[in-house]
Amino acid sequence: MKFLYEDVNWQPVKDGLAQAKKIHLIAHVSPDSDTMGSQIALYHACVSLGFDVVMHNIDPVPRICRYLQGSNLITHGEDFSILEDCDTIVAVDAGAFSRLGMRSSYVEGKTLINIDHHASNTRYGDINVVDARYCATGAMIYDLIQSYNLPLNEVMASPIYAAVLTDTASFRLGTVTADTHRMVAKLLEAGASIEQASREIYQSFPKQRFDLLKYALDSLAVKHDGLSAWIAVPYVMYEKTGMGAEDSEGFIDYARSIAGVCVAVFLREESPNMWKLSFRGQYPYDVGALAATLGGGGHKYASGCCLKGSLEQVQTQVFDAVSACLQT
Numbered sequence: 001m002k003f004l005y006e007d008v009n010w011q012p013v014k015d016g017l018a019q020a021k022k023i024h025l026i027a028h029v030s031p032d033s034d035t036m037g038s039q040i041a042l043y044h045a046c047v048s049l050g051f052d053v054v055m056h057n058i059d060p061v062p063r064i065c066r067y068l069q070g071s072n073l074i075t076h077g078e079d080f081s082i083l084e085d086c087d088t089i090v091a092v093d094a095g096a097f098s099r100l101g102m103r104s105s106y107v108e109g110k111t112l113i114n115i116d117h118h119a120s121n122t123r124y125g126d127i128n129v130v131d132a133r134y135c136a137t138g139a140m141i142y143d144l145i146q147s148y149n150l151p152l153n154e155v156m157a158s159p160i161y162a163a164v165l166t167d168t169a170s171f172r173l174g175t176v177t178a179d180t181h182r183m184v185a186k187l188l189e190a191g192a193s194i195e196q197a198s199r200e201i202y203q204s205f206p207k208q209r210f211d212l213l214k215y216a217l218d219s220l221a222v223k224h225d226g227l228s229a230w231i232a233v234p235y236v237m238y239e240k241t242g243m244g245a246e247d248s249e250g251f252i253d254y255a256r257s258i259a260g261v262c263v264a265v266f267l268r269e270e271s272p273n274m275w276k277l278s279f280r281g282q283y284p285y286d287v288g289a290l291a292a293t294l295g296g297g298g299h300k301y302a303s304g305c306c307l308k309g310s311l312e313q314v315q316t317q318v319f320d321a322v323s324a325c326l327q328t
Helices: 011-018 033-048 137-147 154-167 178-189 194-202 207-218 235-241 252-256 287-293 311-326
Strands: 023-027 053-057 088-092 111-116 127-130 221-223 228-233 263-271 274-281 302-308
Touching (some): 011 088, 011 111, 011 127, 023 033, 033 088, 033 137, 111 137, 137 154, 137 178, 154 194, 207 235, 228 252, 228 311, 235 263, 263 311, 302 311
Parallel strands (some): 111 127, 228 263
Antiparallel strands (some): 263 274
């Protein structure tokens, strides 16, 4: 097996990169391991190919990704003026332009390449490779690297492994195929470390995260006659514990793991009355469609959206949407 999916046409992306004078790689806001792993792996591939490339995001590198070689080269912040000499932008794992956090004026006159595995992707790029068959955008970067016949090395393999490990919930989701495991074997052969990834991603939490988790579990509620489970963490609890959004990654899995639950809901207050919601679904309930009714998007069994209002207002709005989802 060379490619996960041999029918994907990477040539437009390769042509866009070949014509670039300087490339800016960007991850989505509130970055996770998939967007970070994709960005870092693609950076090392571009360097190997002789491209002039930089990495800059709105938000900083999350703690669990700082072990990846090259993560220290990523700058962050709202000031994109230092990147004005970049003529090509590559966005990875961002389902909509708004997920990049940058002004549209920055893109004017530049080529925007959009690589993503979200079915709800809005095809906002000049060049778009969007394919929901992939278990992670990191797996797409694997195929792109393969299309160049570049030999995999540790600095490419490790971030791809981190991306795939986390976006498949440690290989527990239906997006994982036999070819996914064949790809992982090649990543390990190239130097990716299961032990290091497990330690950095799953076994390096600060004690305050468990204070936050304790509150989150106290909020756990089962609704819809046991078909949905909900967890909510208000902004004040992030302030009280000194934790951030990345520290509540995975909390939704506690709701999803309850027997009989088909839709799990996690509500995180990013700032007063500004909520980021995550949904996880079990067959046959399409939480991607659920999120779309609330202005969001994602995959069939993993999605999200943003809503304004008090916790009670948001919960009422989402309850009705979940009810409709469970009736389909």
